[in-house]
Amino acid sequence: MAxxxxxxxxxxxxxxVKDVPKGFGETCKHLGKTLFGHGCxxxxxxxxxxxxxxxxxxxxxxxxxxxx
Numbered sequence: 001m002a003x004x005x006x007x008x009x010x011x012x013x014x015x016x017v018k019d020v021p022k023g024f025g026e027t028c029k030h031l032g033k034t035l036f037g038h039g040c041x042x043x044x045x046x047x048x049x050x051x052x053x054x055x056x057x058x059x060x061x062x063x064x065x066x067x068x
Contacts, residue, residue: 009039011053019047 012031016024030042040046
């Protein structure tokens with residue numbers, strides 16, 4: 001499923017998110033067991049900072065493939 005984070009939770013650990021509150025390098029308190037496995041337990045109402053963030057992997061999944 002292109003464009004979805006799936007099992008990655010790196011940004012939920014690495015970055016500071018003041019709206020949660022979560023410091024740099026801390027695991028987000030909202031990271032845990034979900035209906036789909038492991039991930040954001042407040043995904044539908046997550047802060048705007050989380051909604052807007054696009055890592056390099058996610059960005060690469062959203063780009064159309066270029067045929068050589």
